[in-house]
Amino acid sequence: MAFSGKCMFKFLKKITSPFTKIGSHLGQKLRTLFSKTIDESAYEELEKLFYEADLGATLSAELVEKVRSLLRKNADMPTDQILQAIRTEILNFFTTPTPIELQTPHVILIVGVNGSGKTTSLAKLASHYRKSGKKVLIAAGDTFRAASVEQLERWSKKIGADLIKSQPNSDPSAVAFDALAAAKARGAEIVLIDTAGRLQTKTELMHELAKIRRICDKQIPGAPHETLLVLDATVGQNALDQAEAFHNFTPLSGIVLTKLDGSAKGGIAVAIQKQFSIPIIWAGTGEGAEDLQPFDPTSFVDALLNLES
Ligand SMILES: Nc1nc2c(ncn2[C@@H]2O[C@H](COP(=O)(O)OP(=O)(O)O)[C@@H](O)[C@H]2O)c(=O)[nH]1
Numbered sequence: 001m002a003f004s005g006k007c008m009f010k011f012l013k014k015i016t017s018p019f020t021k022i023g024s025h026l027g028q029k030l031r032t033l034f035s036k037t038i039d040e041s042a043y044e045e046l047e048k049l050f051y052e053a054d055l056g057a058t059l060s061a062e063l064v065e066k067v068r069s070l071l072r073k074n075a076d077m078p079t080d081q082i083l084q085a086i087r088t089e090i091l092n093f094f095t096t097p098t099p100i101e102l103q104t105p106h107v108i109l110i111v112g113v114n115g116s117g118k119t120t121s122l123a124k125l126a127s128h129y130r131k132s133g134k135k136v137l138i139a140a141g142d143t144f145r146a147a148s149v150e151q152l153e154r155w156s157k158k159i160g161a162d163l164i165k166s167q168p169n170s171d172p173s174a175v176a177f178d179a180l181a182a183a184k185a186r187g188a189e190i191v192l193i194d195t196a197g198r199l200q201t202k203t204e205l206m207h208e209l210a211k212i213r214r215i216c217d218k219q220i221p222g223a224p225h226e227t228l229l230v231l232d233a234t235v236g237q238n239a240l241d242q243a244e245a246f247h248n249f250t251p252l253s254g255i256v257l258t259k260l261d262g263s264a265k266g267g268i269a270v271a272i273q274k275q276f277s278i279p280i281i282w283a284g285t286g287e288g289a290e291d292l293q294p295f296d297p298t299s300f301v302d303a304l305l306n307l308e309s
């Protein structure tokens with residue numbers, strides 16, 4: 001197969017972008033819209049496209065105003081220039097997260113609602129740290145569901161990480177306590193604590209998270225060093241409610257945004273960054289151990305708008 005130089009370059013760019021799996025069609029739809037005359041109904045359509053991409057009502061309206069003012073100044077502005085202006089506007093909400101300094105042991109608590117991808121993301125993180133040569137210990141802190149312990153048993157064997165588990169329905173704080181004690185005794189460098197899924201509206205379960213954090217701090221002062229909220233990108237605006245409620249009960253250090261491969265939208269990442277100062281640190285793009293990338297705002301926004309990075 002013959003590739004022209006330019007075509008090959010594009011091809012390589014495509015496979016190296018971490019967000020090739022984001023099924024966003026926003027960019028194509030915007031291009032189609034801008035190829036026609038922009039009248040009042042086109043602006044309405046534009047707002048709908050932004051809204052449907054999960055960018056949220058406020059931001060969708062703001063972006064329409066931005067486009068309106070651009071076209072007022074230059075009615076013939078080329079589509080690429082309009083898209084670049086939208087890109088800049090959206091990128092303004094993102095700050096590049098400061099690199100995390102690893103403690104020894106470095107304790108990471110994983111929280112979120114049921115099915116958001118906590119256990120899978122934990123396994124992906126364990127795999128990531130194993131690959132960088134770290135000794136990893138996993139705490140099976142979801143004591144509600146036997147299936148989640150079995151899930152972690154399979155992952156820990158595959159990845160080569162130690163697993164600390166307890167009896168079903170035991171106190172998750174006790175599992176965290178044992179895991180941190182084991183981490184100190186065995187010289188583990190990374191400890192990942194799984195937790196049961198909890199609805200952000202169930203106050204007593206949210207208090208349980210505070211207890212887990214206290215117990216961690218007792219064992220290792222300053223732990224957990226990271227508390228990551230796992231959010232499913234496909235649930236749309238509900239992710240914002242989850243982020244708000246979890247952050248109220250448990251100071252969050254970052255977000256893992258999962259299932260970006262299954263979402264044709266993805267704009268929820270932007271809505272989250274606009275509303276909260278919690279950085280999105282990791283992006284989940286599949287069910288395998290490899291399907292986790294550091295969240296890079298620029299490549300993400302380019303993938304969202306179908307622009308080439
Ligand atoms: N497509 C896709 N599926 C995911 C991703 N993360 C998790 N899942 C799937 O979502 C389901 C729930 O994940 P799980 O980790 O058990 O969620 P938990 O209840 O929060 O622990 C499982 O079938 C996972 O394989 C992702 O990034 N992409």
Ligand SMILES: [Mg+2]
Nearest residue numbers: 118119142148
């Ligand atoms: Mg789980």
